[in-house]
Amino acid sequence: MLFDLTAEQLDIRNKYSSIGKEIADAKRAEPEGFDFDGWNLLRDEGIWRLIVPADANGASDWWSFTAALEGLSSSIRTPELLLSVIAQAGMVRGLVRHGSPSQKAHYLEAILRGDVSATGIAEPTTGTDVRSISTSLTETADGYLLNGSKFNIAHAPIMDFALLVCRLNDRESSNIALVLLDRDTPGLTSGRVDDKLGNRNLPTGELHFRDVHVPHSSVLGVPGRGLSTLIDIISLGRLYYGLVAANLITPYLDDAMRYAATRDSFKSTIDSHQYVQKRLVDMRIGLARSRWVAYGALSQLLNGHAEALMTCSIAKLVGAEDLIASATSLVKLYGSLGYHNGSVAELMKNALGFASVGGTEEMHRKNIFNQMQRLAA
Incomplete structure (x- = not known):
C-alpha cells in the first residue's frame, strides 16, 4: 500500500490543485451547464494520458491519476466536473481490462481527444438493482436488438458514447451484458433532462432504445458475465x-x-x-x-x-x-x-x-x- 506520494506525484497533485483553482475562478462567471472549458483544459493538460495505456499514447499510472484527482478536488470547490472525471476514469478501466483490441483503439482514442462518455445502469423501477433491469438484448442473425430505457445517467444529454447495462432475453441466469454505443446510433434517443437540487452543472437524464441494432463487436467483455x-x-x-x-x-x-x-x-x-x-x-x-x-x-x-x-x-x-x-x-x-x-x-x-x-x-x-x-x- 502506498503511504505517501512520490515527489513526481506530489508535483502532479500541486499542478492539478492550481488547475482546479483556475477552473473554479473561471466557472464563477459562466452560466449554469456542463463546463466544457474546464473539461477540455483537463484534456489538454494530459489527465487522460495518466491512465490510458502506453500503447495507446498514455502512461497507465493510476496513482499519478489519483494524485491529480486529489489536487483537483482540493481546490475546485464544486464536485460536478470531478464526478465527470470519475465517470470517465471508470470507462478507461473498463476498456483497458475488458475491451477488445478494436474497442480499445476506437474508444480510448476518443477519450484522449476529449469525447464524453456515459454509463447507463439505473431504470425507473429498479434503481441500481442490476439483476432486475428490463432493458433487453435479443439475439439476431447478425447481432442483437436493444430495447428499453435508462434514467438518471450522468452526461446523457451531452454524451458522445455510452456503456449500457442490458439483460439477455434468452437466458434465465448469467444474463447481463454490457454494450458500447455511439451517440448517433439509429434508434438511440435522449429523453428528459433532470432538474436537480444540486450538482446542476453535471447534466443527467434519460436514454431510450428502440430496436437498436447492436453488432457482436459492440459488447464489452463476455455476454452474460456483464455483472x-x-x-x-x-x-x-x-x-x-x-x-x-x-x-x-x-x-x-x-x-x-x-x-x-x-x-x-x-x-x-x-x-x-x-x-x-x-x-x-x-x-x-x-x-x-x-x-x-x-x-x-x-x-x-x-x-x-x-x-x-x-x-x-x-x-x-x-x-x-x-x-x-x-x-x-x-x-x-x-x-x-x-x-x-x-x-x-x-x-x-x-x-x-x-x-x-x-x-x-x-x-x-x-x-x-x-x-x-x-x-x-
Missing part, C-alpha cells in the same frame, strides 16, 4: 467518490479557520470557543479518514485483494457521510450567513448528492454485509 465486469468498473468510481468527498471540504475548511479567527462573539474570536473548535477539528478528522480509506481501497483494488469490493463501498459510504456532515457543520458555523445563498449553501446542496451518487447508503451497506458473509465463508 462481474460492471462491478469491476464501478468499484473504482466508488473509492474515488470517497476521495473527492474528502478533499472538497479543503478550501472551505481553510476559509472557516480564517473566519473563526476573525469573527468576534462575546468579546473573543469564536475560534476560542470549544464547540467551534470541535466543528473545525471534526471536519479535519473526516477529511483524513475519508482520504485514507480511499487510498486503502485503491491499493486493494489494483492488487486484487479479497476485501477490495467491500473497502470500495466503505470508502464511498464514509466519504459521503463525512462530506455531508462537514457541509452541515459549515452552515451552522456561519449562522445566518451560511444559510444565505452562496458558496456554503451551494456546498450543502451539492454534498447531499453524494448520498445517492454511486449508490445509496442502503445499497452500500447491503454490499458490505454481503462481502462480510462471503469473506466469512
